[in-house]
Amino acid sequence: MQISVVTLFPELVEAGNRCGMVRSALEKDVLSVRGYNPRDWSEDRNRRVDDRPFGGGPGMLLQPGPICGAIDAAVAEQSGERPLVVALSPQGRRLDRHVVADWSERRAPLVLVCGRYEGFDQRILDSRVDVEYSLGDLVLSGGELAAMVVIDAIARRLPGVVGDAQSVVEDSFEADRLDHPHYTRPPAWEGRGVPTVLSNGDHRRIAEWRAEQAVLTTARRRPDLFTEHGPTADERAALERHWLGGEQDASASNRKRD
Numbered sequence: 001m002q003i004s005v006v007t008l009f010p011e012l013v014e015a016g017n018r019c020g021m022v023r024s025a026l027e028k029d030v031l032s033v034r035g036y037n038p039r040d041w042s043e044d045r046n047r048r049v050d051d052r053p054f055g056g057g058p059g060m061l062l063q064p065g066p067i068c069g070a071i072d073a074a075v076a077e078q079s080g081e082r083p084l085v086v087a088l089s090p091q092g093r094r095l096d097r098h099v100v101a102d103w104s105e106r107r108a109p110l111v112l113v114c115g116r117y118e119g120f121d122q123r124i125l126d127s128r129v130d131v132e133y134s135l136g137d138l139v140l141s142g143g144e145l146a147a148m149v150v151i152d153a154i155a156r157r158l159p160g161v162v163g164d165a166q167s168v169v170e171d172s173f174e175a176d177r178l179d180h181p182h183y184t185r186p187p188a189w190e191g192r193g194v195p196t197v198l199s200n201g202d203h204r205r206i207a208e209w210r211a212e213q214a215v216l217t218t219a220r221r222r223p224d225l226f227t228e229h230g231p232t233a234d235e236r237a238a239l240e241r242h243w244l245g246g247e248q249d250a251s252a253s254n255r256k257r258d
């Protein structure tokens, strides 16, 4: 899958490419990431790409010429299907796992456009951008971290990148449920043990416990995830059993947080 990133800070995106799953996807050649710096399309002798907003007001805006030059080059250099041009913006649709799953399954090329300063001249968005996406209701100083989030979330879904593909399928949100709690060695640490069910080798019981914990955590923290897939009969029984018994959540951190 080809991803191009239009950014004033390609070195930031390159740093992400050197680590973890993104690095693994690049090494396995299932992903390519290429940066396009709008300064290379600036006609200013100091390679400026920003100017003051018409109408006054604080800050600087990205000018259309250099940004669109970089987008056009990225689009022209991608092979095959025309890429989807995505601007990272706090005003965009909220990114979620459905969007990322769709992109990684279709493997269609993407051009991710990162803003800086006060953002984009509107004509960039109107003339070149197919869709805007946001990381959430917070404002970053640039789109690069959002682009790196997209690249990371896609990389781990590409074939052969995560060692055990089952772990992706069981992650939070995959089946509209949050993940269950996990434990590893040592079995006792700072006076805290591990639920006995996990050490008894009964795989059916372990699977039941994990499914129960997943639905309890979802009910407590993210009941909105039930909107599309409401609790199954087994899940309803687990919720009733635990809530009637007063055991709402397995992990102490959940109880503290909630």
Ligand SMILES: C[S@@+](CC[C@H](N)C(=O)[O-])C[C@H]1O[C@@H](n2cnc3c(N)ncnc32)[C@H](O)[C@@H]1O
Residues within 6 Å of the ligand: 087, 088, 089, 090, 091, 113, 114, 115, 116, 117, 118, 119, 120, 133, 134, 135, 136, 137, 138, 139, 140, 141, 142, 143, 144, 146
């Ligand atoms: C300081 S922000 C500009 C914010 C803009 N003036 C506004 O209020 O909508 C600079 C750039 O950071 C990126 N950015 C900021 N917050 C973001 C978010 N929540 N999701 C994705 N990108 C974001 C965008 O690319 C944006 O153009």
